[in-house]
Amino acid sequence: MTEEKKPEQRKKRRTATEAASKIGPIAKARTLGVLQSKEEGKPIAYAFIICAYEEIIRAMDIVPHWVENYAGICGAKREAPRFLERAEALSFSRSLCTYALCGLGFDAWREELDEMPPDPPWGGQVRPDMMLGSGQMLCDPRNKWYQAAQHYMPDVPIYNVELLWPPYEEDYDYREVQDYYIKHMVGQLKGLVEFLERRTGRKMDWNRLSELVDLADRTWDIFIEAYELRQAIPCPMGTGDAMNTMVPLTFMLGTQEAYDFYKDLRDELKRKIANKEGIIPDEKYRLIWGGGLPAWFALADFNYFNSKGAVFPVETTYRMAEATYNFDVDLKKISDPLEHIAWRWLKYWTYRHDKARKRPGSHPDIERLIQYIEDYKIDGIVMHLAFSCRTWHLGLIWQLNLLKKVYKDIPSLVLESDIVDISSYNEADTRARIDAFIDTLEAAKSKRR
Amino acid sequence: MAQYFAGVDIGSTMTKVVIMDEAVVASVIGASGTEHRRLANRVMAEALANAGLNFDDITYVVATGYGRINVPFADKQITEISCHARGTSSLLPTARTVIDIGGQDCKGIKLRNGQVVDFVMNDKCAAGTGRFLEIIAEGLGIELEEMGELSLTANNEVSISNTCTVFAEQEVVSKLAEGVPTADLVAGVHKAIATRIYRMVSRLKIEKEVAVTGGGAKNIGLVRALEAKLGYPVLIPPEPLLTGAIGAALLGKDVVQSAAKDGLPLVRSRHPLQEATFFTQN
Numbered sequence: 001m002t003e004e005k006k007p008e009q010r011k012k013r014r015t016a017t018e019a020a021s022k023i024g025p026i027a028k029a030r031t032l033g034v035l036q037s038k039e040e041g042k043p044i045a046y047a048f049i050i051c052a053y054e055e056i057i058r059a060m061d062i063v064p065h066w067v068e069n070y071a072g073i074c075g076a077k078r079e080a081p082r083f084l085e086r087a088e089a090l091s092f093s094r095s096l097c098t099y100a101l102c103g104l105g106f107d108a109w110r111e112e113l114d115e116m117p118p119d120p121p122w123g124g125q126v127r128p129d130m131m132l133g134s135g136q137m138l139c140d141p142r143n144k145w146y147q148a149a150q151h152y153m154p155d156v157p158i159y160n161v162e163l164l165w166p167p168y169e170e171d172y173d174y175r176e177v178q179d180y181y182i183k184h185m186v187g188q189l190k191g192l193v194e195f196l197e198r199r200t201g202r203k204m205d206w207n208r209l210s211e212l213v214d215l216a217d218r219t220w221d222i223f224i225e226a227y228e229l230r231q232a233i234p235c236p237m238g239t240g241d242a243m244n245t246m247v248p249l250t251f252m253l254g255t256q257e258a259y260d261f262y263k264d265l266r267d268e269l270k271r272k273i274a275n276k277e278g279i280i281p282d283e284k285y286r287l288i289w290g291g292g293l294p295a296w297f298a299l300a301d302f303n304y305f306n307s308k309g310a311v312f313p314v315e316t317t318y319r320m321a322e323a324t325y326n327f328d329v330d331l332k333k334i335s336d337p338l339e340h341i342a343w344r345w346l347k348y349w350t351y352r353h354d355k356a357r358k359r360p361g362s363h364p365d366i367e368r369l370i371q372y373i374e375d376y377k378i379d380g381i382v383m384h385l386a387f388s389c390r391t392w393h394l395g396l397i398w399q400l401n402l403l404k405k406v407y408k409d410i411p412s413l414v415l416e417s418d419i420v421d422i423s424s425y426n427e428a429d430t431r432a433r434i435d436a437f438i439d440t441l442e443a444a445k446s447k448r449r
Numbered sequence: 450m451a452q453y454f455a456g457v458d459i460g461s462t463m464t465k466v467v468i469m470d471e472a473v474v475a476s477v478i479g480a481s482g483t484e485h486r487r488l489a490n491r492v493m494a495e496a497l498a499n500a501g502l503n504f505d506d507i508t509y510v511v512a513t514g515y516g517r518i519n520v521p522f523a524d525k526q527i528t529e530i531s532c533h534a535r536g537t538s539s540l541l542p543t544a545r546t547v548i549d550i551g552g553q554d555c556k557g558i559k560l561r562n563g564q565v566v567d568f569v570m571n572d573k574c575a576a577g578t579g580r581f582l583e584i585i586a587e588g589l590g591i592e593l594e595e596m597g598e599l600s601l602t603a604n605n606e607v608s609i610s611n612t613c614t615v616f617a618e619q620e621v622v623s624k625l626a627e628g629v630p631t632a633d634l635v636a637g638v639h640k641a642i643a644t645r646i647y648r649m650v651s652r653l654k655i656e657k658e659v660a661v662t663g664g665g666a667k668n669i670g671l672v673r674a675l676e677a678k679l680g681y682p683v684l685i686p687p688e689p690l691l692t693g694a695i696g697a698a699l700l701g702k703d704v705v706q707s708a709a710k711d712g713l714p715l716v717r718s719r720h721p722l723q724e725a726t727f728f729t730q731n
Contacts, residue, residue: 429570432529
């Protein structure tokens with residue numbers, strides 16, 4: 001009997017930490033858990049990360065399905081092209097956000113079949129009972145995506161929460177207007193609670209919400225505590241792993257499991273540091289992932305950097321938390337949970353406004369890069385222009401140029417491809433650029449010696 | 450006893466070999482072709498014959514270019530960015546920005562004191578590379594080498610609106626059918642390529658002097674179009690195609706001198722001058 005030819009299996013990416021290796025199974029169990037919840041008749045909500053409503057929906061036992069995460073899973077498993085093609089066939093432009101295209105292609109196909117498309121990654125994306133948008137300065141698909149999805153699911157309602165923060169102005173202290181922002185955001189979140197109560201027929205348990213808000217604060221704090229351990233030399237965990245370990249912060253906030261995950265990660269990193277156990281034995285270059293979502297199908301490129309002696313102790317992407325005890329507002333004293341969420345949100349997004357005003361020509365985004373470069377002893381910066389992510393794409397080169405102008409001329413590499421669309425990626429060319437960047441880093445180091 | 454250093458630059462369309470002592474003693478430029486991986490040793494042998502040397506006379510070999518990993522007899526592989534930087538710094542010491550227009554990619558390199566401080570590459574699209582020119586030349590039925598001089602005779606440069614190589618070729622051919630003079634079309638093509646290259650390299654904040662290397666530097670029409678975008682003349686090495694190979698040989702010399710200075714043994718591959726054997730023969 002001849003052996004049946006099996007499709008080529010892609011090797012699993014090596015992780016440096018045990019914590020990162022647990023994320024695949026956790027994420028898979030959670031995605032499958034949404035399917036199970038659907039069967040049990042629990043309300044399912046399409047949701048966006050960094051939305052500020054995680055604790056609210058969890059307090060009401062509404063099960064979130066994270067649409068961006070699902071598209072990322074399709075990308076990482078190299079399953080996205082068939083869903084992107086569906087969306088393109090429906091005349092969606094290829095230059096739109098490919099998370100949205102992947103999700104819309106999936107939804108349209110599922111609705112056409114009245115069942116999951118064939119072989120859906122991790123069981124598939126369920127039909128939701130509601131879609132919760134998150135209109136803000138982060139990105140436009142966070143409300144337009146659902147409007148397009150409603151073409152295929154006209155009976156599924158959308159609720160769009162508008163959460164804003166004061167933009168940075170170098171000659172203006174945002175605190176003069178912060179109360180207006182808080183009032184607006186609290187109104188938005190109240191509206192969301194009313195919508196969810198109407199939609200589910202359930203009443204908000206305000207005490208439970210307060211407990212979850214407190215748990216989320218503590219999760220932010222322990223997340224930062226763990227991540228700051230990566231300042232150690234040799235670095236015990238890199239950005240490749242962080243693209244996994246961000247999952248509890250971004251998709252599980254307001255759960256005990258998320259808090260416990262970072263407690264375990266912190267303890268693991270402490271052990272590694274005590275044993276002087278780095279990602280690689282001979283760490284030569286310390287890099288910052290200075291922006292851009294990763295190419296989910298090419299996370300092994302982080303291992304390629306490692307093979308050249310380069311590690312990433314820090315990244316700006318998905319580090320969407322600050323230590324809450326550093327805020328100039330004592331969150332513990334804010335008893336109303338919605339107000340508490342609004343203040344946490346506002347203080348996160350304005351965290352480096354004061355710092356930026358002290359450096360002429362700077363900007364909070366630049367101050368963040370500078371702080372990380374100094375705290376983590378960084379030699380070079382890498383950014384990724386994912387063509388379909390306009391939010392990041394627009395600002396990265398500006399950030400890089402401004403960083404070099406107001407701070408110092410640090411070696412930099414700009415990679416180009418996409419988050420989900422693998423046709424934008426060429427491994428050989430990407431690695432040629434990485435090789436050249438390593439040469440540049442070496443030249444810069446030799447000059448300093 | 451004289452020491453000789455070899456640089457082997459295997460690009461997507463051309464393979465370049467240089468043998469140097471204090472200066473270039475021999476060089477060969479040949480088409481890479483589809484079998485270029487097997488041919489590196491033959492081009493090297495030709496260069497050795499031209500120099501009247503044996504392979505054992507070479508102290509150190511550095512390979513560069515996209516095919517650099519397919520040179521088993523090289524002692525070291527170094528990226529084309531570093532080699533172009535080293536080669537340009539040696540040939541044109543005042544250069545601060547290098548624009549290398551190769552067969553299938555285009556690079557911008559920023560130099561400070563001969564070191565690379567930043568770079569950009571276009572490797573995803575043929576527009577802005579030598580391949581674009583080759584396709585247009587085929588479409589117009591002229592030789593690639595004619596394009597430069599021909600474009601300088603243009604009276605009314607034609608605007609080429611398509612940046613995609615395939616559509617640009619169609620656009621050029623249809624304009625030719627409308628009776629537009631070939632020289633005007635070629636001048637328009639050069640301007641379109643120069644605009645794309647300028648846009649990409651501008652990300653580096655271009656500093657004077659600007660050196661242009663690679664096959665594109667041999668096209669006077671393209672060089673003039675680039676100069677028009679920059680607003681000042683550019684520098685061009687005597688043989689722009691050899692810049693990377695010269696840089697590779699010089700970097701090899703640096704390795705040897707550095708080892709001697711530090712009293713360290715020179716690490717060499719010790720592979721004989723043979724073709725790469727890790728490809729399937731049938």
